[in-house]
Amino acid sequence: AQKITQTQPGMFVQEKEAVTLDCTYDTSDQSYGLFWYKQPSSGEMIFLIYQGSYDEQNATEGRYSLNFQKARKSANLVISASQLGDSAMYFCAMREDFGNEKLTFGTGTRLTIIP
């Protein structure tokens, strides 16, 4: 079974609109962390936001927020007021067990912002 599932291969969004990128995960661990990374065409992986399994508040970082629904095992990324520079691949990733540093990535969503 896939540990991280991103069901949207691609999305097109009008500039300045908000966009939600879906991510569901599968784990039996009680302690885990969820990450979102952005990968522009240059290839670098840019860390965006983190949500811990025990965090009660949804994480926010500037225009990025994470809609964490633990019971549903979903960790959707919300980008508010999208910009042209937001066009990129977005990957959801999970780290199971805080003693383990390995990340498992989803298949990604290609976001294209339309002017």
Next chain:
Amino acid sequence: GAVVSQHPSWVICKSGTSVKIECRSLDFQATTMFWYRQFPKQSLMLMATSNEGSKATYEQGVEKDKFLINHASLTLSTLTVTSAHPEDSSFYICSARGGQTYNSPLHFGNGTRLTVT
């Protein structure tokens, strides 16, 4: 913030030759680094975990004799693709944890695009 430097950014080599890729943590010490491979339009797949001063831990299906990993210092890990073949052409990217707290993210290098002709 934590920075990971990877070199070279791209390399073209002939089939049968070996290629070395370096990954450095610039402003922090990394006892553990990770090597990922990404094929076009696919996700990142973990190849191996590089441990400073000890042998690397390889993921299932990754040939340790083909992908040699050396982590000789707290700031440098190298991946050597030995006897490269065209099917090894891929984007290789390393990462290291940028802090000691549980929510410290992995910071990635800019990746190396390897093309084997």
